[in-house]
Amino acid sequence: MKTAPSPLPICVRVNDAARMIGVGRTKLYELIAAGEVETVKLGKATRITTASLHDLIRRQRGAG
Numbered sequence: 001m002k003t004a005p006s007p008l009p010i011c012v013r014v015n016d017a018a019r020m021i022g023v024g025r026t027k028l029y030e031l032i033a034a035g036e037v038e039t040v041k042l043g044k045a046t047r048i049t050t051a052s053l054h055d056l057i058r059r060q061r062g063a064g
Contacts, residue, residue, distance in 0.1 A: 010050055011040055017048035021057065031056065 012020065017037070018028040028048075031037045036059075038052035 008050070011042075011047035012050060014046060014048060017050075017053060020050075021053055 018025050038049045040047045
């Protein structure tokens with residue numbers, strides 16, 4: 001019996017998001033403060049939407 005692949009996450013922890021785009025936590029928080037990356041609060045936890053990470057990279061590729 002074949003199992004379905006795990007769905008891709010729609011949001012990730014700050015450390016994971018920073019690792020995904022190859023920056024440090026400080027730079028990621030700068031991007032958040034500048035409105036470049038979207039966050040979601042789940043209780044006290046801050047999560048980064050993976051869609052906003054993809055959008056950031058897409059914008060940066062277009063700017064180069």
